[in-house]
Amino acid sequence: MSSHLAILPVITPLLVAALQLLVGEKRRRTVLLLSVVSCVALVVMAAALMRTVSADGALAAVYRIGDWPAQFGIVLVADRLSALMVLLTSVLALALLPHALGRWQHRGGHFQPLLQFLLVGLNGAFLTGDLFNLFVFFEVLLAASYGLALHGSGARRVSAGLHYIAVNLTASMLFLLGVSLIFGVTGTLNMAALAELIPNVPERTRALLHAGAAILGVAFLIKTAMWPLGFWLPRTYTAAAPAVAAMFALMTKVGIYVLLRLGLLLFGDEAGPASSHFGSDWMLWGGVATMLAGTIGMLGARDLGKLAGYIVVISSGTLLGAAGLQQEAVTAGALAYLVISTLAIAAFFLVAGLLASDGDEETDDTLILEPYEQPGETQANESLYAKEDESRVVLSAPIAMLGLSFSACAVLLAGLPPLSGFLAKFALLAPMLDADARLGAGVLFTLTIVAGFCTVIALCRAGIQIFWVESERIFPKVRLTESTSVAILLGLCLLLTLLVEAPLRYLRDTAAQLHAPASYIHAVLPPMGAAP
């Protein structure tokens, strides 16, 4: 059992999604039950994986698919960072399930199976130790995300989805180009083997290797929405359904994960003088530019969805810059910021969705949607939906709940004390002051503070507009299921505020492991003579 633990987070949602497709859309309860089972199982597995890799002596759990030696076959590697990301994904998916119970899942087909396929792709991308396998899992998660982004249909969503798909298909082409160039130079796609080979690449082909790595990096920078490659993001995230947008908050982090992993594994300190820290300056200054662009966009945003989209951009920029610094203490802080900002942004998307949920837009969407559905089916769905609507538990004081969640999100996103957003930002910023006097560290430090300040301004303005100015505004009914998701996400952030010590210690160890790639390499490729 435990030896197969590393592949279970990929297999489980895959099987569940297949089962859900077989069961069919009609049996909603069964489909939902399967989703809940899968997500709970994922959280348990991720926690077990985390326990395995943080036990003394066990640096990384390596799973050889088909038991082929790592040089020939594909390996899945779970180290501390992978386990952390898998746990974050599973927890986020589980927290979003109650929200997805609401009206959103009935607006289009196959919401739950698509969500499970997205989890397959995400977990696979976090666990794989092979570049081409990473491409495959990226495509799985992207294909699922195309479906989810279009969920609910409507002209605005389809138009935004069209751009999203075109941009990502192009990025996939760049991904393939980069991978094949790296393969052409080194003859391997295994990340650990690459890390061993890179210091010894002959000078003649090193430029080609760097070109490949740079093209590969551009593909991930498109996913992380680095300026000027990230113009697709706010539009797509605004158009997507709230639960989907909340899940997408994690997808920009996949790009960050890969950049952190490959940047430190392949181009860390041990990559030789010619290759070490390759591209880190680009990431640093790219992150700075992204934060600037995100801040300007956020201040100019006129609706809550766009605002949330630009907050995602700012968070990406901060993480990119921190990853570009390539210093152990900064990386630990960046991981803390990654976890908190993902949870807080997800909660914010949900709150924004709840605030807008009875607006005109949705009825508009449904009206356009109608010709594309079977007339009979639509009516059946609508009537079922209406019947359910009446029996749902509705909160008695929506404004109190929405206002409280909104301000909690604002405090978390801006990084104000006393919530965990502040602790994460502090963990990120404090080491930058100690860091050797690189110009970039100072600029990043200043910009992070400025961006936090501007977040306060933008969110205050939005909050005043929503809750105070329009006093005659009728607040939508908030169902218990929908507010549960928000409560879980914010509760998690609150929990992390109280239990800050243990998670931070884990993150520090994670950063230490990332900055010493030898343990990763030796776990995947046992030294000669040692038993595999």
Place this chain on the structure above:
Amino acid sequence: MELILATAIGILAASGVWLLLRPRTFQVIIGLTLISYAVNMFIFSIGGLRTGADPVLNGGDIAHYADPLPQALVLTAIVIGFATTALFLVVLLTSRGLTGNDHVDGEDGTS
């Protein structure tokens, strides 16, 4: 042979990029397809071009050997590219149906 292949890849990629930047959705999808052809040929050529070489060694000469891995990679890339292009095509048709024109932004300024 290398020159011909390189030229072909270059022409495909250049045409693809040009079409990708055009305002009609049909041009965009053809552009994406051309780029994916170029990328597939690029992956195929990365193992080195050989004629009449064996992909599987059977006690033969290791100097006369075609690397089978790029071929396996290109097969995967073709399958995935085909599937995502098909998906894009569906979205393209939906967009055409919803907006009534085939402009990438859903609104046609010219006609």
